Amino acid sequence: MAISVETFFLSPDSQGTLQAQIQQLIAEGILSGRFRRGEKLPSSRKLAAHLGVSRITVTLAYTELLANDYLASRGRSGYYVSDNAPVPPSFTPPKHREDSIDWTRALGRRFTGGDTPEKPQDWASYRFPFVYGQTDHSLFDHTNWRLCSLQALGQKDFTALTADYYDQDDPRLVEFIARNTLPRRGIIARPEEILITLGAQNALWIAAQVLLTQRRTAAIENPCYHALRDILNQSRCHVEPVNVDSDGLEPSEIPEETDVIFATPSHQCPTTATMPLARRNALLERARDIDALIVEDDYEFEMSFADSPSPALKSLDTEGRVIYVGSFSKSLFPGLRLGYLVGSEAFIREARALRASVLRHPPGHIQRTAAYFLSLGHYDALIRRLRKTLKHRRAVMKDAIREHGLTIAGPDAKGGSSFWMQGKERLNTHEFAQRLQSESVLIEPGSSFFVTDNPPQNFYRLGYSSIPADRIPEGIARIAQIQKNL
Template structure:
């Protein structure tokens, strides 16, 4: 019988293992019944187009594992005792298809599904420019270091140690307590720490403990739709709290709440950092109105663009704060390990709630994570990620400033891995996202983060999902999509030409703002050189040259705009100068005066 599986020669899985997997699938689906004779290694090799030795090795492993038995001078046969495991397994491939149709009306017994956003595209990695936060390109994962930690955790003495643990691994708790928490200004005893299956599990446990029927839970606006769904499922009421560039705005509406959920390090989804003044104000409000504060510090170790603020749990008044965090986001998709910090009686209740569902995170993962931390790999990884994410954020900021300087605005960031972007009035983000996808670019729409009507023209860009060398071409492709959708062609103010162009620009002072709101001043000196300074303290400086070629004004910076030559038509009307690029589109503008 010809086997009904094919080999994927581009796969990371060896051909021998693919043959083993294919044979086991045929056995479990009852395509090959107990006692069925397998094709000879020669026949199987010819059918699959592989060397006979490849099939022989696969068959030997199948025999060693008990899936197949040998009979002298008769060949290989499916083992008979596997039939026991198959009885009653209607979900196995090939059996469910033959089962009678089930006409039970489940819809009468099921509650309405929660209103959650659609999942991201499963094939996002096939797009050249996926600007999606929370998805990771494989270069970020510390494969060799994690392999070493996992290997150490699987030594026999280690297995004996962690296999008997019925709760949290003391080794991992100690690593978190002594190496991660002190960096956030938190000092905790072991019984004040609980391990979870990632940050989302910790959020669920927090709401299970503190949200009852009739509870009012303050959630950031915009914020996670999953949190709103969890509150609704427990009979609570969501009280949206507005967010601006300094994070959640503590206001009088918090007085009527029981719990407030806050993401202070990098607000999810805008990336704003809660200012130190607002952290203190929120803690004071919590004390006055007897609020429980759940501090979701999911990006606590990515404040690489500015000085860090302490966690609210470690501040004065932090005893009423339940702290949530996890290991680095790049580890989270595969590891799913987080932790909570609170007073010991709170942790004791949370531990009992956890026992009702998952009991504990897998002990082998706990021990591997403990080894990863103890060997210093976690600190090394975080330093590397800090450098990489900083470079990517700056590359994204510079690319946006280069290609879309007047079309969009972003808020200043202290770090993190996202940019919250506001487009021009009238931009249809749904159409824009579709046009971007046609150009190979994925952006994130943000309507689902809002409990109420979202502001227009907002979208989100992430940097974890593509390497730095693809950021600039990705924004160039995004700009093409933007121009197609926005149709931002220039009005026809007077275009300067020839001598008038040079006279107008020579000795001019240009004042504008970067896309992240910082002031920028450029001086065009009569000798053809130019100087630029940006920032509130002129911390970003560059020099370059300018010239005219016919009716085009040209410039080249040393570092800004990638040090490349750019050429524009120039229009001046009143005290404003506009640079007009290809297809008569305005690419930038500034106030113009004499230096």
């Protein structure tokens, strides 16, 4: 039986070369059971004419599938689904049954129920996506990232691709961080004091696991990064919220019994406040007085486009009490999940052992690709482009916010990629956000950032990393109009 040429079509959303797309079409047809062993495929000429591609493209796709034993060639008769092609499993899904286990008693600990909000996976389909932390594909350097990835797949990097580092990391990436990334923040560290993590959130989790117990106390900013609060609640430590002001965390408000202080001095999350140098020194002094450690999450320091970044707390620390968290996920793309911890060797040794018992190490190929992207200068070029673009978008957005009478709750930040907003007192931003979605507008409700049983409902965050500047005024106008009508 011959497979009709009409069953083949190329989706406009498909990725990769035409040859790869055709290979995928045929392979998926075989793996799904639509194309069966012995069935004849359309001739390369007929399929090429149907798809509107060159005949050589189809021939190359057929040849690759032939080499992989998906297809078989029978003289001048053409191509057929091979007798050795994979056969989809044949089974009947089991009927749903109720477990006999009482999971309310069987679960020793629960990790659901945190405050981290869900963001729409289809955010890019909205016309006005004021979402935070997503990547604008038009700004990312796809070409050079792809080239670095291919270079990392090369024969000379075979060990980096395939080896089990156990508890170690790619020495090239660690060396670049030690010699280039950290010195820009005024930090000098040896390789033994650096650990690669799966992003900043993984770094915060490792730090909490190593430093905190049920008898210890963590001080956190209020409002703060909601995922950090979930992490600390899971660690079962005591959590003490400390209110932030326009300069960030207030050191004098940190309780005496605090063991670990979590802070975002470069760009407070979510208010965007940058902690001035005098307060950074005061925070270090307060930590010294109460003998506490500080975990410094230095995210978005690269996005300081109005002024030079303030020195990292870690660079001011002379006692080794600051543990530094950095990330490439925010500045490159969130799906990268690549960050790092910097701390005293005794701390990193325990953090390394914990990481090894959970996930060994981040994938070697990703580490080597990032090392190439950084060392070849592509990262710095990308950051310069991002700074310029975000500075322009922030200016456009600030003008639109003022024009429509909306209220910025956060300080006039020196950089970053978001505004912390305050609506009218009775505004429920969860209901507000749902109403805006029907107008193709996405915002982030702010109640989950507060560490209190009854958080205010009228705060929200507007990001501008994912929305073109020319759409910002109309999007802000919609936000203002709908808020006025609620």
